[in-house]
């Protein structure tokens with residue numbers, strides 16, 4: 001673990017929310033483990049032990065604290081001091097759990113031996129992959145017990161226990177209480193309409209919610225996404241089930257409030273993990289900020305608007321389509337086209353609040369006559385080609401282990417250049433160091449002429465260049481709003497991405 005004992009101790013004694021989820025505290029006298037922000041009286045230093053993950057504390061025999069509820073802590077910032085293999089393994093566990101083959105299958109997908117993977121996990125998280133996956137499952141079950149009124153049989157399935165008996169045994173062993181007893185002591189379980197669930201997803205402050213919303217609002221596809229009154233909403237489908245979710249900020253509790261309506265509770269874990277990734281809730285600002293502060297232009301911006309995150313996406317295919325649409329035109333133009341695609345080819349979906357459709361799946365867009373709704377012929381063909389590649393399995397946006405290999409395959413598709421690939425890496429693959437260096441908006445924000453100059457300057461921001469890009473884009477969009485004189489040049493600034501991968505921006 002990269003945190004030393006002194007910083008853990010300081011963070012614990014001051015209940016510093018910035019460290020929430022970065023380590024856990026085992027209290028010897030009570031036998032429970034806590035988050036650094038636990039409101040309980042702080043134990044004597046002699047009586048505590050520090051662990052790099054909740055699973056490690058659980059493995060050491062501690063039970064989760066019922067007051068600070070470790071299951072509510074923000075996720076482990078997987079990039080801090082952990083090698084790629086561990087962070088990719090954690091991502092795969094989030095996306096699809098530890099599947100049938102267990103650790104062996106996981107290791108095979110990562111191209112390493114199972115023993116090596118176990119060793120890496122023990123070194124960086126203090127627990128094996130199996131223990132990490134089990135703890136996550138248990139934590140999610142606890143959240144469902146506390147925060148929803150889902151029947152226990154469904155909680156058992158939704159959290160991946162397989163059987164109610166195993167679920168009961170797991171909860172009882174960990175909490176020394178039955179699931180029903182735990183629900184009874186949960187402070188507040190508001191009754192939600194059928195198939196609706198309310199979650200509070202914690203983050204480590206600061207979190208720049210206005211910046212996140214502004215970015216999403218400008219790109220919200222009519223019919224499937226909406227931003228209104230400080231809330232983001234969208235329609236979703238996963239494995240044949242449909243629904244929608246709505247996200248707003250609970251600043252006081254350092255959390256996003258997520259209301260999900262979804263037909264199949266068994267998929268809730270994955271729905272929530274996707275939302276967590278989409279809103280970049282695992283980010284660790286304290287680790288990101290030093291690199292950005294070293295830049296003379298970024299430093300002021302970062303100081304004035306701390307905590308800007310990199311927005312992810314609900315679906316990699318949808319995001320890639322949106323990026324291709326944005327290649328030749330302004331954000332506004334691309335948003336309108338995207339809305340037209342949804343209205344023409346999307347599946348009608350009737351939920352409240354202007355969500356009228358679901359985004360069309362690759363099977364539909366693979367053969368869709370996209371030129372008929374006003375798309376340039378080349379763009380239409382590129383979108384169809386990506387859709388076909390997804391349909392025949394050449395490209396998958398899930399479970400990606402080798403990012404460069406994935407991007408290599410993506411770039412082989414005519415009409416996809418470096419810019420689009422980096423943008424997809426940034427938002428769909430959640431690569432914090434992805435960076436579309438040919439972007440005109442980025443160049444302009446810094447007054448540079450070439451992507452080579454920009455790349456040189458961006459070296460200092462590694463491995464967080466995606467965050468730097470967000471800051472530069474937010475500067476570019478603000479200067480456009482301030483000076484109306486800039487508006488006429490907007491369309492000209494968005495030039496086509498050509499074969500060399502140079503240039504365009506859907507952001508200026």
Ligand SMILES: [Zn+2]
Pocket residue numbers: 033034035038039040065066067068069
């Ligand atoms: Zn506690």
